[in-house]
Structures are given as C-alpha cells and as structure tokens.
Amino acid sequence: MNKKFILGALSLFLLAGCGNSTDNTKNDSTTDEDATTTVDESGGAQSTAEITDADGAVTKAELEEENGKITSITIDQIDKDGNSKKELGDDYNMKEASSIGKEWYEQVKYLEQFIIDNGIDAVKLDSDGYAENEDLKSGCTINLKDIMEAVNEANAKNESK
Numbered sequence: 001m002n003k004k005f006i007l008g009a010l011s012l013f014l015l016a017g018c019g020n021s022t023d024n025t026k027n028d029s030t031t032d033e034d035a036t037t038t039v040d041e042s043g044g045a046q047s048t049a050e051i052t053d054a055d056g057a058v059t060k061a062e063l064e065e066e067n068g069k070i071t072s073i074t075i076d077q078i079d080k081d082g083n084s085k086k087e088l089g090d091d092y093n094m095k096e097a098s099s100i101g102k103e104w105y106e107q108v109k110y111l112e113q114f115i116i117d118n119g120i121d122a123v124k125l126d127s128d129g130y131a132e133n134e135d136l137k138s139g140c141t142i143n144l145k146d147i148m149e150a151v152n153e154a155n156a157k158n159e160s161k
Contacts, residue, residue, distance in 0.1 A: 049153035056080030061150035073112045110139030
C-alpha cells in the first residue's frame with residue numbers, strides 16, 4: 001500500500017511540478033490505453049501509460065527522458081483486485097516456476113535497467129511476446145507483450161513533445 005501511495009504521489013508531483021504540457025489519450029480497442037506526458041523547461045520529459053487487458057489487469061509504464069535518452073523507467077502490473085506484482089515481491093511466488101529462478105519484480109527490474117542501458121529499440125519480442133535478445137532473456141523470461149506496449153506508448157508520447 002505504501003508503494004502505491006508513493007508511486008501515486010510521485011506521479012502527481014511530476015505532473016504538477018512540470019505542468020508545461022499535458023496530453024491525455026484514450027484508445028478504444030481490445031485494450032484501453034491511457035498516456036500522459038509532461039515536459040520541463042530543460043527538455044526533460046516524463047510520461048506514463050497504462051494498458052488494460054481483457055481481464056482487467058493494468059500494465060503501467062513511467063518513463064523519464066533527458067535529451068532523448070531514458071534516464072528512469074518504472075514498470076508494474078496491477079491485477080483486477082488492485083494487487084501490484086512489484087508490491088507482492090517474493091509473495092508472487094514466481095521464482096520456483098521461473099526457468100532462471102527469479103521473481104517477477106526481479107525480472108522487471110532487469111528489464112528496466114536493460115532499457116536504460118540499451119534503449120527501447122533493443123527489446124525484441126517473438127510472436128508470443130517473449131524476449132528474443134539473449135542478454136535480456138538471461139534476466140527476464142516473462143511475457144513482455146503488454147509491458148512493452150505500455151513502454152512504447154509512454155515513449156511515443158515523449159517523442160511527440
């Protein structure tokens with residue numbers, strides 16, 4: 001609960017503190033998408049995007065960019081009951097089922113750092129939504145389809161500013 005509050009407060013702070021430009025979109029398709037971008041005077045941009053799947057689970061991506069380079073990224077998935085996979089941590093119990101022995105939050109942390117180090121374009125997915133890049137697969141074997149859809153949506157909002 002504390003992390004949700006902190007994430008919400010941080011998002012609100014970023015939106016309020018850097019409120020030079022705001023863009024909200026809604027896309028009516030099989031998934032709902034919602035994205036917001038703010039740009040500060042120094043050229044930094046912050047954006048968020050949410051993708052809602054057919055089961056009501058929400059995938060969130062928050063990006064911060066400076067001079068066209070991602071400097072920070074936060075990814076999370078919230079189930080229809082409001083449970084955050086990051087907040088569940090080890091209680092999500094993915095480690096035993098994971099071929100690399102890592103929990104969901106550990107794999108997403110690896111993905112976040114991979115994107116910061118290599119850029120979004122370095123994340124290549126197969127037709128089922130899993131990473132093709134061996135470096136990425138060594139630390140992240142979860143399905144990335146919805147995650148990368150949210151990341152790309154947030155990034156597209158940054159690029160349009």
